[in-house]
Amino acid sequence: QVQLVESGGGLVQTGGSLRLSCAASGRTFSEYAMGWFRQAPGKEREFVAGLTRSGGYRNYADSVKGRFTISRDTPKSTMYLQMNSLKPEDTAVYYCAAKSTGPFRVIVSAAEYDYWGQGTQVTVSS
Numbered sequence: 840q841v842q843l844v845e846s847g848g849g850l851v852q853t854g855g856s857l858r859l860s861c862a863a864s865g866r867t868f869s870e871y872a873m874g875w876f877r878q879a880p881g882k883e884r885e886f887v888a889g890l891t892r893s894g895g896y897r898n899y900a901d902s903v904k905g906r907f908t909i910s911r912d913t914p915k916s917t918m919y920l921q922m923n924s925l926k927p928e929d930t931a932v933y934y935c936a937a938k939s940t941g942p943f944r945v946i947v948s949a950a951e952y953d954y955w956g957q958g959t960q961v962t963v964s965s
Contacts, residue, residue: 841865848959859920861935868916877931932958
C-alpha cells in the first residue's frame, strides 16, 4: 500500500501560480505511475496530468497544457504540479493518485488508480 498526502492549495488571483505537492509513503515510490485529478462542485472528477514511474513520459489535459507542469522527485517520494496562469475555471479540489504498473504507462482514467490522497482546495478568484 501507499499513502498519499497533498498540500499547497489555497486562494490565488487570476493569473497567479501555485505548486501542489503529493507526498507518498509506504511502498517504493518508483513502482507507481502517478497522476493529478480535480473535481469542481457539481462536476465529475477529471484528469489533469499524469506521468510514468520514471517521470520520463507525461500527459496533460488540453485545458491545462502550456500552463501546468507535472513532475516527480523520486528520492523525496514526492510528486508536484506547478500551476501557472491560473484561471477561475481551475477552481476545484485537486487529488493525487497512484497505481503500481509497468514502466511506460501514463494513466489518464481515474478508475484505474488504486490509491488517492484526501485532496487540496484550489480557488482562483476573478
